[in-house]
Amino acid sequence: MKRILVLVCALVMVMAIASTAFAVYSSYTNKAIAGGPSQDVLTGTRERSNNIYVKVDGYENLKEGFRFRGYDHSTGSTCTVLSDEITGTGNWYASYTSLPKTVRVKMSIKSSDPSVIMKWSGSITA
Amino acid sequence: MLIKIIKRTTSFSLIILIAVIAMSCQQHSKIYGNTEIELSESHCIAIFDKLPYFSVSFDADIEVPNLPEYYAADVKAKSLSAEGLEYLIHTCVGGDDSIQLFKQWELSKDELMVKLEKAKQYAGTEKVTDDYVKWLEESINNAAETPARIPLKLNDVPIGIPVLAYAKNSSNNSIALIYFVRDGDFLFLYQRDKFTEVVPESMTAEHQFDPNYETEAHFRRKKPETPAISQNEAYAVAIQCLDVIASDLKLYSSEPCSILKDSAIDKETGWMFVFTREAFGLQGRYEEGWTFVNPDYQPSHVAAWAPEIVKIAVDSTGICSLLWQGASRIISDTAQTVSLLPVEEVPSIVADTLYRIYGEHLNENGIGFAFEVTDMKLGMSLVSSDGKDNEARLIPSWYIYYNKRWCDAEEYMVPNKLILSAIDGNYIEPRITTDDIR
Numbered sequence: 001m002k003r004i005l006v007l008v009c010a011l012v013m014v015m016a017i018a019s020t021a022f023a024v025y026s027s028y029t030n031k032a033i034a035g036g037p038s039q040d041v042l043t044g045t046r047e048r049s050n051n052i053y054v055k056v057d058g059y060e061n062l063k064e065g066f067r068f069r070g071y072d073h074s075t076g077s078t079c080t081v082l083s084d085e086i087t088g089t090g091n092w093y094a095s096y097t098s099l100p101k102t103v104r105v106k107m108s109i110k111s112s113d114p115s116v117i118m119k120w121s122g123s124i125t126a
Numbered sequence: 127m128l129i130k131i132i133k134r135t136t137s138f139s140l141i142i143l144i145a146v147i148a149m150s151c152q153q154h155s156k157i158y159g160n161t162e163i164e165l166s167e168s169h170c171i172a173i174f175d176k177l178p179y180f181s182v183s184f185d186a187d188i189e190v191p192n193l194p195e196y197y198a199a200d201v202k203a204k205s206l207s208a209e210g211l212e213y214l215i216h217t218c219v220g221g222d223d224s225i226q227l228f229k230q231w232e233l234s235k236d237e238l239m240v241k242l243e244k245a246k247q248y249a250g251t252e253k254v255t256d257d258y259v260k261w262l263e264e265s266i267n268n269a270a271e272t273p274a275r276i277p278l279k280l281n282d283v284p285i286g287i288p289v290l291a292y293a294k295n296s297s298n299n300s301i302a303l304i305y306f307v308r309d310g311d312f313l314f315l316y317q318r319d320k321f322t323e324v325v326p327e328s329m330t331a332e333h334q335f336d337p338n339y340e341t342e343a344h345f346r347r348k349k350p351e352t353p354a355i356s357q358n359e360a361y362a363v364a365i366q367c368l369d370v371i372a373s374d375l376k377l378y379s380s381e382p383c384s385i386l387k388d389s390a391i392d393k394e395t396g397w398m399f400v401f402t403r404e405a406f407g408l409q410g411r412y413e414e415g416w417t418f419v420n421p422d423y424q425p426s427h428v429a430a431w432a433p434e435i436v437k438i439a440v441d442s443t444g445i446c447s448l449l450w451q452g453a454s455r456i457i458s459d460t461a462q463t464v465s466l467l468p469v470e471e472v473p474s475i476v477a478d479t480l481y482r483i484y485g486e487h488l489n490e491n492g493i494g495f496a497f498e499v500t501d502m503k504l505g506m507s508l509v510s511s512d513g514k515d516n517e518a519r520l521i522p523s524w525y526i527y528y529n530k531r532w533c534d535a536e537e538y539m540v541p542n543k544l545i546l547s548a549i550d551g552n553y554i555e556p557r558i559t560t561d562d563i564r
Contacts, residue, residue, distance in 0.1 A: 051432075051562050067336065068416070075389075076257030077323045082334050083416040084540040087495075088487035091419040093558045095433075097329060099305045099315050099449075101290045108338040 028122055030057070033066075035109050035116035042122050043073055043104045052094045052105060054122040056086055065110025066118050068092065072100035079103060085110075086118070158182075158477040165470055170502060174477035179533050180485060180494035182477040186527075188469065189503040196522045197406035198549070200460035201508065203431055203516040204312050204453040208280040211306055211314070215293055217370050218304075218316035218448055224296040227280065231292035231301055231320075232273035238266045241321075241388060248391055252343035258389040286310030292320065311431055312453040318446045319387060324439045325350070326383040326398045328414070333540045350382035350395040360397035360440040367438055367445055368401060373453070375401035375436050378412060385441050396441030403434045403520070405456055408506040410434065410556075411525045415542060417557045423482040425555035426547070427509035428563060430518035433556065434508065454508070456520065466522060466548045472502065475551040476526050479544060483553075484530075493534045500541075501527040504548060507556040522548040523556070 028042050041054075052070050070080035080094040105122065157177070164171040168188050175181035206214070219225050233241075242262040248254040278291050285308055293302040305315040317324075330349040335342065353360070357380065368375065383398035402410040412435050419425065434452035438445060467475075480497050488494050507523035526544040531537060547554050 051558060053562060069336065069339070075261055075321070075323075076255060078325075078329070081329055081414050081416065082336050082540075084333075084542070087489070088418075088420075088484070090421055091563075093417045093419070093562055095414050095417075095557065097326075097414050098317075098323065099288075101305075106339065108336050 032117050032119045035111035035113040041105050041107045045102050054092045056089050057119040060117040061115050067108045071104045073102035073104040158474045172473045182497040184499045186499045186502050191407050193407045195463045197461045198464045198521045200457045201454040205309050214314050219293045219302050220295040226294045227278040228292040229278040230274045230276040234273045235269040252347040253391045254389045283308045314450045316448045321388050323386045324447050327381045347390045350384045353382050353395045354442040363440045364399045364438040373436050376404040378402040383439050385446050394441050398439045401436040405520050411505045420483045426552040427554045429508045429556040429559045430510035464549050467551050479553045489532045493532050495530050496533045497528045497530050499528045510560050524548050
């Protein structure tokens with residue numbers, strides 16, 4: 001009985017580890033982006049129907065002039081509206097204006113100063 | 127000894143209780159109490175500016191449908207079966223039985239070359255973006271000798287996840303794009319052509335121009351011009367489609383839209399119609415955009431699933447795109463009359479809520495926001511029922527539309543809105559879902 005229990009536990013653990021290893025989440029944590037040209041911040045295949053999620057964790061030096069927008073990864077056309085300037089830490093969600101398979105989120109930065117930094121996390125999936 | 131322990135425990139519990147009450151009072155204490163409000167049936171004027179460098183002013187039109195009673199009701203989520211999807215695909219793509227579905231439809235090298243040649247004629251103009259040309263060149267380099275075109279059967283489609291497919295009608299050569307979820311969250315998108323982009327006029331407002339992404343000429347190219355079809359004719363097409371797909375939503379908004387093909391080489395102006403749920407005389411409101419949630423002051427409720435809308439774009443040849451999401455049905459025997467918060471209490475709740483959400487947002491000069499409320503509209507919102515994945519509740523709610531700017535600046539940011547339960551004034555956020563905040 002004990003052996004069977006141990007075997008079942010081991011099997012459950014293996015399955016749990018395997019499911020985590022093979023899951024493809026288009027999510028990012030503890031990222032930073034500095035001033036400069038418009039830059040890609042996250043790209044991923046959508047696994048749900050609504051809302052891109054970007055969490056702004058903090059800033060260094062300046063906290064203005066960052067704007068997000070989602071794009072179709074292949075053709076480059078837009079799939080969300082352009083966000084307002086991000087003015088504080090917290091969570092930002094965008095509804096989709098079109099539904100491409102793979103989404104690229106770009107950040108547009110007003111400042112070209114590399115010491116201007118925004119820290120963020122985000123996801124395209126559930 | 128036992129009495130001592132009981133006394134000590136009671137004293138300790140009392141201290142904890144008082145502390146909790148004090149904290150909760152502090153959390154809900156009003157920042158803006160006795161501000162004078164000038165209120166008529168259709169307009170509100172008020173200024174909340176007692177805090178330095180943060181203000182909320184109202185010069186707002188009020189829209190409240192005159193109803194004898196207001197209701198809240200439970201709703202149940204719908205989903206699309208394989209049969210339901212087949213019906214929608216046939217409705218959009220064409221009525222005959224010869225529609226083929228593909229889970230992969232790649233263009234051949236020759237087809238891509240034709241597109242590239244066409245694009246190159248307009249390279250460097252507002253009709254073609256560099257991204258599009260680059261994508262075509264990469265696609266040609268990677269194209270297989272025989273393009274992958276893998277058929278799809280709806281019954282074999284995995285359940286509950288978004289699936290991208292392509293539909294081909296034997297009577298024409300264009301490949302429609304279909305995006306849907308089978309037996310899960312209600313989602314269906316039809317786009318007449320894979321290379322078509324629909325841009326409503328609201329997405330071409332000046333605040334949507336990003337010089338880091340595109341030139342001003344590219345941005346202007348997207349703006350709708352004079353529609354090639356009258357609004358009435360286009361609406362008749364949209365409403366007929368709504369009838370055929372058996373959706374009971376009501377027109378919420380209409381605006382011209384550009385239908386761009388092959389980057390922006392081909393362009394026609396048509397109409398975009400958005401339909402939302404009306405229940406008990408109040409309608410759901412829907413605008414595209416970004417939503418901010420302060421983790422330290424979260425909404426009391428979010429939506430259980432995506433907002434219920436049908437979006438139809440129509441041009442001179444018919445429907446060029448249809449999006450249907452978040453479909454639900456009202457469980458009629460759960461409808462209950464509800465009392466609404468007096469309107470005169472709403473402005474101070476709005477000012478309080480905006481402060482709690484945005485009060486710590488300061489610009490580089492240490493200055494906060496000036497909010498200018500322009501409209502207060504009573505509508506319906508879908509909010510989650512605790513612990514139930516496929517059930518939610520429709521409640522009357524206030525949609526508070528505002529402009530915002532820094533107190534020391536004149537330039538306005540992108541307009542947005544705040545949503546409150548009209549029953550108790552709680553801050554709610556039906557634009558995001560329980561999935562989003564999990």
